[in-house]
Amino acid sequence: MMLPTARVIEFWRKTSDSDIYWSFTRSKLVMLSALITLIFFIGAFGAPWLAPHNPFDLASLELSDAFKPPVWEDGGDAKYLLGTDDQGRDLLSTIMYGSRISLMVGFLAVIFAMGVGITLGLVAGYLGGAVDSFIMRVADVQLSFPAILIALLVDGVSRGILGEARHSDFAEAVLVVAIGLSYWVQYARTVRGSVLVEKSKEYVQAARVIGLPGPLIAIRHVLPNVLGPVLVIATINLALAIITEATLSFLGVGLPPTEPSLGTLIRIGNDFLFSGEWWITIFPGAVLAILVLAVNLLGDWLRDALNPKLR
């Protein structure tokens, strides 16, 4: 109906007119967080094109380049902006590739947790009764354990099932499942609560009078109306998932050293902290901290911006 350019203009007009955009432009902190997040995302997902070296290419590594300090320190090499690690890998490139893995695992884990949580929350809320009680009691029990414990448990079980050798092939998938399974409860509880509210509204009853079967009503009518709060949780959970992945990798149950994520890098660097090679752990640590902070601030802002009571 509309020309593509007209559509774009229309979209921009609507976006720039919205409350969210307005509240976005109100806070310098939020804009800064968004900028930092954007830069990190570009750096991480553009790593294969932007990074000066490929740290996964073992042939290009020179052990004689190991432990080079950042350029501004004595003995720094212009080739390695942030220095190198114990195997002579360029730290900047490793961090870029590492944050790509961290973000990827974080995103997939959040999507997995959302999928599980929304589905179970929707089923529990819509069906009610014994199904509801069962799902929510499982959720309550799981909530009484720290998330990292669940993730460690899932990781341990998968190692037992897959065997150590095959486990490293599936390390990323196992991490996603482990982190996802430790965070689904929040989604399930939020969605169930909203479903209970929406279910009693008359538009759901109208759909029932039309004769729509239950599952169709739950998906077509109820689901779109309960997703708002879920998006906010997802943003905040992204930061949590990245941290959890880093923690697991730091503890050595996450990704193997050949495919280092930010957490793995921090662990590797940790061994050299006291022998003076501080940069190996400080730079990935700083990147992780700033990234998580920025994403968290964005999530906080989104929660407030979408909450009509705080406007």
Place this chain on the structure above:
Amino acid sequence: MSKPAETKVTVPMLTVTDLKRVFDVSAPWLNRLLEGKGRSIVRAVDGVNFSINQGETFSLVGESGCGKSTVARLIVGLYEPSDGSINFEGVEIGSSVERAKHPDIQGRMQMIFQDPYASLNPRWRVGDIVAEPLRFRKLLPDNAAVDKRVGELLSQVGLSPLDARKFPHEFSGGQRQRISIARALAGEPEFLVCDEPTSALDVSVQAQILNLMKDLQRKLGLTYLFISHNLAVVYHVSDKVGVMYLGRLVEWADTQTLFDRPLHPYTRMLLDAIPDLDMTGRSRTPVAGEVPSPLNPPPGCSFHPRCPLANERCRRDVPKAIAVEGGAVACHAVEENRLPPWKAQAAA
């Protein structure tokens, strides 16, 4: 549009027999065990009988909590009756099993809800909302036909076909109720259950919606079950009126009969509470007392604590409905002929 409008065929379309619905509102099992409480059960609808003829409007009136909305929801299948039967053109559709056997009947009845702000999915465009019955029941061959029909439906209820692209929040309460009516009409139903369709609207808008509903009834030969607590509205739209009190139908009659010669003391009390010009300057009899808790209804006639005519028998026995001219009434006082003439107070 040129259907024979005024020739009403008096065939009962819907017959409700001894309809009952109880709700279990007990505390959870563990609480009951620890606190030594029994189950608590609300008899929301407790043995209701009525029938609605084709092309007629049957209204149910009563105070809040008397079970009139529950009756509406039972008839369209949102609740399942605890007991009793619902018969639609000779087909029993009381239980959900029997109802599921007749999807065509479900398609022939529709409901208009009370709250126009809650009855439209806020995330759907108006066009999709109105088209939902058409799409779900695949009544039309393709999307173009659906769009055309949606445009017709919107025009029929006094909106513009262009409104199909908008979202519900862009409309006022009255307009939303029109959308609701358009959706209800989409599946070409013959029987509409209207659960207080105007009580959330301004008085001026109420009149528009009521007139629209009457026009549509005339044009399309619709049958209405109309739920309301507003007697003036009921007088305006109904052919027959049933008065409900605490889950029971205490009186039903033709509208004119009921408003001219009400028999049941409760009906009289309600009618007395309507302000009108005749009684200017005279103090009205207020509706006395509160509705008792449906959790613990009084024995015998449930109206006896508020009834000026109550005697020993009223406190003991539940009155049976007795046929009177133009309707039926469930009252011992009527049966025993100790009812004062209507408007006796007015004359005095």
